Amino acid sequence: MRTVEALVPLKLTLFGEHAIVYGEPAIAMAISESMKVTVKESDRTIISSSSLHIGNIRVNLQDMRVESDQISKALSFVIEALNYFEEKRPALINIESSVDPSVGLGTSAAVIVGVIAAYSKFLGYDFTNLEIAKISRNVEKKVQGLGSRMDTFTTSLGGILYFPRGSENVERLSSLPEIASGYVKRTATTAEILRRVKTVKENGREFNEILKLIGLVVEDARDALDKMDVETLGQLMYINHGLLMSLGVTSPILDELVSTARNIGLPGCKMSGGGGGGSAVCLKSPKAELLLESRGFKLVKSELNRTGVTIKEINS
Numbered sequence: 001m002r003t004v005e006a007l008v009p010l011k012l013t014l015f016g017e018h019a020i021v022y023g024e025p026a027i028a029m030a031i032s033e034s035m036k037v038t039v040k041e042s043d044r045t046i047i048s049s050s051s052l053h054i055g056n057i058r059v060n061l062q063d064m065r066v067e068s069d070q071i072s073k074a075l076s077f078v079i080e081a082l083n084y085f086e087e088k089r090p091a092l093i094n095i096e097s098s099v100d101p102s103v104g105l106g107t108s109a110a111v112i113v114g115v116i117a118a119y120s121k122f123l124g125y126d127f128t129n130l131e132i133a134k135i136s137r138n139v140e141k142k143v144q145g146l147g148s149r150m151d152t153f154t155t156s157l158g159g160i161l162y163f164p165r166g167s168e169n170v171e172r173l174s175s176l177p178e179i180a181s182g183y184v185k186r187t188a189t190t191a192e193i194l195r196r197v198k199t200v201k202e203n204g205r206e207f208n209e210i211l212k213l214i215g216l217v218v219e220d221a222r223d224a225l226d227k228m229d230v231e232t233l234g235q236l237m238y239i240n241h242g243l244l245m246s247l248g249v250t251s252p253i254l255d256e257l258v259s260t261a262r263n264i265g266l267p268g269c270k271m272s273g274g275g276g277g278g279s280a281v282c283l284k285s286p287k288a289e290l291l292l293e294s295r296g297f298k299l300v301k302s303e304l305n306r307t308g309v310t311i312k313e314i315n316s
């Protein structure tokens, strides 16, 4: 019985979320918290994903239909990833995630990357991680309608990555301070928040100036990282968070956390990902983890993952 397993790291956005969607730079890192996608030979196609609490979902491979519109929405990234392949073969597809869906940790990207990686191998392809990143980026954009290459490239390639302004390139950075991060549940998906931000952009004169300022923060953060200037890096995290707040993508719980972190002298802390709740990233210190937990944030494993998605074939 042919079985293929893909292990995908989740991601933290250190600087530049939302601004990258409009061509500004960003810095993101793959982390040790991960998602696993398993594809097993079968005579029918069933998708299961415990963190979605939807049970085992039968998929009609001819038209990719499932039992309800609600299930179809919840599985939209998985189904669109399968749809990439002209030739499909029935399989049991299981997704295991140690975090809740939609928390600013790139779960939408990771689930696409995992399905593309595992199902392509199951069909006999040998994609490189960069090929997986490019395919996954197009799938995520197709489902969300908006969005950048940051999450799919970071979860596919691993490491700490710099996404230059106005370019499709990506550069690997070498230095990274230790990070603490966690998440709280949120009320909106990233796709919904991206649509809200687009409306703000279309109506607000200041929006473009704020995006450019975030771009400057990201460039300075890259310099600070190169010099391992942790003090400057932390200050830039606070500034980036303030600019995200002005875009309306933070939340009271995130703003209270970050302002308290600053007031008690933590080196740096900011929202991470789509916002509206979800994840926060802080420069690591015992106080940072205590503060995150005291505010109800679920800590996530935030060591640097350098490999990106890895694929294993298990012939049981």
Ligand SMILES: Nc1ncnc2c1ncn2[C@@H]1O[C@H](COP(=O)(O)OP(=O)(O)O)[C@@H](O)[C@H]1O
Binding pocket: 049, 051, 052, 073, 074, 075, 076, 077, 078, 095, 096, 097, 100, 101, 102, 103, 104, 105, 106, 107, 108, 109, 111, 188, 189, 190, 191, 273, 274
């Ligand atoms: N474990 C999972 N199994 C299947 N789909 C998932 C899983 N986790 C996330 N997703 C999909 O990704 C969507 C969340 O995307 P998004 O709001 O961008 O979250 P994130 O900020 O974590 O990337 C979910 O609504 C669901 O469609």
Ligand SMILES: C[C@@](O)(CCOP(=O)(O)O)CC(=O)O
Binding pocket: 013, 016, 017, 018, 019, 020, 021, 103, 104, 105, 106, 107, 108, 146, 147, 148, 149, 150, 151, 190, 194, 272, 273, 274, 275
């Ligand atoms: C807001 C954004 O910059 C990051 C979204 O991160 P996440 O899906 O919330 O993990 C969108 C994007 O870059 O596609």
Ligand SMILES: [Mg+2]
Binding pocket: 106, 107, 108, 109, 151, 190
């Ligand atoms: Mg996402």
